[in-house]
Amino acid sequence: xxxxxxxxxxxxxxxxxxxxxxxxxxxxxxxxxxxxxxxxxxxxxxxxxxxxxxxxxxxxxxxxxxxxxxxxxxxxxxxxxxxxxxxxxxxxxxxxxxxxxxxxxxxxxxxxxxxxxxxxxxxxxxxxxxxxxxxxxxxxxxxxxxxxxxxxxxxxxxxxxxxxxxxxxxxxxxxxxxxxxxxxxxxxxxxxxxxxxxxxxxxxxxxxxxxxx
Amino acid sequence: xxxxxxxxxxxxxxxxxxxxxxxxxxxxxxxxxxxxxxxxxxxxxxxxxxxxxxxxxxxxxxxxxxxxxxxxxxxxxxxxxxxxxxxxxxxxxxxxxxxxxxxxxxxxxxxxxxxxxxxxxxxxxxxxxxxxxxxxxxxxxxxxxxxxxxxxxxxxxxxxxxxxxxxxxxxxxxxxxxxxxxxxxxxxxxxxxxxxxxxxxxxxxxxxxxxxxxxxxxxxxxxxxxxxxxxxxxxxxxxxxxxxxxxxxxxxxxxxxxxxxxxxxxxxxxxxxxxxxxxxxxxxxxxxxxxxxxxxxxxxxxxxxxxxxxxxxxxxxxxxxxxxxxxx
Numbered sequence: 362x363x364x365x366x367x368x369x370x371x372x373x374x375x376x377x378x379x380x381x382x383x384x385x386x387x388x389x390x391x392x393x394x395x396x397x398x399x400x401x402x403x404x405x406x407x408x409x410x411x412x413x414x415x416x417x418x419x420x421x422x423x424x425x426x427x428x429x430x431x432x433x434x435x436x437x438x439x440x441x442x443x444x445x446x447x448x449x450x451x452x453x454x455x456x457x458x459x460x461x462x463x464x465x466x467x468x469x470x471x472x473x474x475x476x477x478x479x480x481x482x483x484x485x486x487x488x489x490x491x492x493x494x495x496x497x498x499x500x501x502x503x504x505x506x507x508x509x510x511x512x513x514x515x516x517x518x519x520x521x522x523x524x525x526x527x528x529x530x531x532x533x534x535x536x537x538x539x540x541x542x543x544x545x546x547x548x549x550x551x552x553x554x555x556x557x558x559x560x561x562x563x564x565x566x567x568x569x570x571x572x573x574x
Numbered sequence: 575x576x577x578x579x580x581x582x583x584x585x586x587x588x589x590x591x592x593x594x595x596x597x598x599x600x601x602x603x604x605x606x607x608x609x610x611x612x613x614x615x616x617x618x619x620x621x622x623x624x625x626x627x628x629x630x631x632x633x634x635x636x637x638x639x640x641x642x643x644x645x646x647x648x649x650x651x652x653x654x655x656x657x658x659x660x661x662x663x664x665x666x667x668x669x670x671x672x673x674x675x676x677x678x679x680x681x682x683x684x685x686x687x688x689x690x691x692x693x694x695x696x697x698x699x700x701x702x703x704x705x706x707x708x709x710x711x712x713x714x715x716x717x718x719x720x721x722x723x724x725x726x727x728x729x730x731x732x733x734x735x736x737x738x739x740x741x742x743x744x745x746x747x748x749x750x751x752x753x754x755x756x757x758x759x760x761x762x763x764x765x766x767x768x769x770x771x772x773x774x775x776x777x778x779x780x781x782x783x784x785x786x787x788x789x790x791x792x793x794x795x796x797x798x799x800x801x802x803x804x805x806x807x808x809x810x811x812x813x814x815x816x817x818x819x820x821x822x823x824x825x826x827x828x829x830x831x832x833x834x835x836x837x838x839x840x841x842x843x844x845x846x847x848x849x850x851x852x853x854x855x856x857x858x859x860x861x862x863x864x865x866x867x868x869x870x871x872x873x874x875x876x877x878x879x880x881x882x883x884x885x886x887x888x889x890x891x892x893x894x895x896x897x898x899x900x901x902x
Contacts, residue, residue: 384663386868490673519667522676532676533683535667535867570862572670574730 363447364424370448371423376416383409383523384535385416388567392540393417397425397476398510402500403538404493404561405482406521411449413520413536414480427472428480431456454499456485466502473507483554490521491573493562501553504546511543514557516564518571539564587644592765592827596772600636607632621790628872635870635879639775643768647756648694650771654753655690659683660876661745664866668858669737674727678718678738685714685742689750693757703902706754710747715739744884745877751891752883754902762899765828770894773828774843778886781817781847788812802855810848817844830898839893843886850885854878 379385394401403414411428418426430436432453435445445451452468464470469479481503483496504512519536541564547553578589589597611629614622642653666679689710695702719735752774758767765772789809797805818840825836854877858866865874873879895902 381660384667384867384869388868528676530676530680532680533663534679535663569668572668572861574670574672 367448367450368420368423371415372420375412375448379412379416382531382533383413383520384537385413386535386537387417387540388537389540390417392513392542394478394511394513394543395422397478398473398507399478399543400473400500400503400510400512401478401480401515402483402512402557402561403480403515403517405484405487406490406492406517407487407524407526409520409524409531409536410482410487410517411451411480413517413538414515415449417515417538417540418478422478425477426450426480427452427477429454429469429482431486452479466499466506469499469503470506473503473510479503479510483557487521487526490525491518491571493558496554496558498550498554500557501546501550504553505550508546511545512557513543514541514560514564515539516541516561516568518565518568522573537568539567589644590765590769593643593769593772596765596769596776596828597640600640600776604629604633604636624872626872631870631872643756643772647753647767650756650768651690651693651753654749655686657876657880658690658746658749659686660869661749661866661880662686662741664869664875664877665741665745666738668861668863668866669741670730670733671737672727672730672734674725675722675734675738677725678722678734681718681721682738682742685710686746688714689746690753693750693753703754703757706750710742710750714742718742745880748884748888749880751887755891755894758899758901762901763828763830764826769828773824774887774890775883777817777821777843778847778882780820781813781844781886782851782882784816785809785813785848788816798852798855801859802852805852805855814844814848817847829894831894832897835893835897839890839897842893843890846885846889847882850882853885854881 401414403410411430415423415426415428428449428451430445430449430451430453432455435451436442436453446453452472454468455463455465469481472479481500483500484494485497485499486494488494500512504510516539517536518539519534522532522534523536524531541560544553544556544560547556578587578591578594580587607625607629611622611625615625638653642649662682666682671679689706692699692702692706692709695705699705718738722731722735722738752771755771755774756767758770760766763770785805786809789804789806789812792808792812793806795807796803797807797810821840821843822836825831825840829836829839831839854866858864866877867875869875870879891902
């Protein structure tokens with residue numbers, strides 16, 4: 362029931378509005394995973410990023426796509442929390458305050474085990490608009506747990522301009538998503554995230570030039 | 575006057591004869607193009623690979639615009655307001671703006687509402703046409719430049735003022751003339767206001783298609799190698815001649831123009847379309863992109879499809895208004 366509501370809300374409300382406001386140009390759409398378990402990893406500049414990535418998937422896969430999002434931000438209760446969990450379909454993850462013995466990635470691992478497609482932002486936080494920061498190792502620990510899951514790098518451009526961190530004013534600009542060839546687990550946490558980062562940075566060259574000073 | 579009238583209990587659609595034949599002609603061209611898109615890529619895959627998606631997009635464009643013209647001036651104004659917004663968004667995404675200018679960009683989007691709102695504002699002003707004429711070029715300009723100086727970043731100020739104003743004029747004001755033309759009283763044109771707008775759209779798009787076809791058939795000598803390397807003299811002149819002839823012979827069915835007036839416009843309008851096209855090419859080259867977005871498969875962005883209309887629409891409107899139309 363809720364799954365059906367989510368699918369229809371995404372197809373007939375979220376996607377048309379997102380297309381109108383953000384354009385959603387995709388380069389290399391055919392490289393997106395066609396089934397789970399899989400991980401899609403992108404750079405992160407704006408809340409809009411999550412919407413853009415969700416909208417890249419065809420209707421038949423939407424019920425499997427689960428953005429991994431910070432619990433302290435999106436799971437604070439009330440309607441926002443309900444919307445994030447049930448319509449956007451986030452898997453809440455605890456940042457910072459988690460205790461040493463708790464596996465913060467447990468929810469994400471369970472989703473991979475269920476054959477779902479995780480959307481992750483290895484930067485962990487949105488950072489300065491249209492700039493990439495250091496990657497965290499969470500994504501590497503997820504592929505280590507599930508080596509069968511390919512990790513597809515995606516470079517996102519433009520959403521940081523529409524809704525930068527610390528801004529409440531949404532200004533429509535077109536976004537571009539450049540999808541790259543997928544990576545698989547290579548045995549090293551830092552080796553993996555370095556490779557992922559290099560791949561995402563290389564994809565930037567295929568996006569239209571960004572002139573924002 | 576004969577034509578097609580469809581009426582039901584709650585609705586009545588009347589299509590003047592010329593417009594009905596116009597729609598049927600477009601339908602015939604679409605079917606012809608679709609057949610070509612099925613045959614040609616099979617014979618020479620590399621040369622015609624973009625024809626399939628291009629034709630599919632033409633069907634969508636024709637159904638949207640044709641539907642709006644049948645539905646009336648309100649629907650046409652709403653459709654073109656949406657088109658203007660998408661075009662302006664494409665332009666402001668690619669053109670350099672500064673981090674402080676997000677508010678100005680939002681103001682620029684707001685001009686879409688006001689500009690097209692004026693087409694509806696009959697009761698608000700004695701002559702809303704006069705207000706339309708000055709709103710975007712004068713008042714939107716004053717408000718946005720003032721707002722930009724209020725924000726306070728002076729570095730890059732002049733360039734940004736120019737960029738935002740260029741976007742508003744080309745994407746909103748010039749395109750808005752298409753919707754404004756729909757307010758021509760039905761009795762002033764042989765096929766009504768919808769006939770006037772249909773003829774403008776048909777002629778400019780025919781000019782693009784004719785240039786493309788002549789260029790593919792005979793194109794040898796590059797016309798603007800630095801700006802638009804695919805354009806040739808053969809394509810441009812062949813397209814111009816074809817479009818001018820079609821304009822001249824169809825003008826009596828769609829416009830109230832005398833033969834001399836029709837001949838002048840037959841020469842001017844395709845030329846305006848060509849310059850709109852290469853102007854947009856120059857801008858795309860300056861911005862370092864080939865297409866303004868990927869919204870329309872086979873065509874690129876809204877601005878890629880609209881380029882010739884951004885010049886042809888205001889000229890078509892003003893020449894018609896000067897020559898023949900009492901309302902404007």
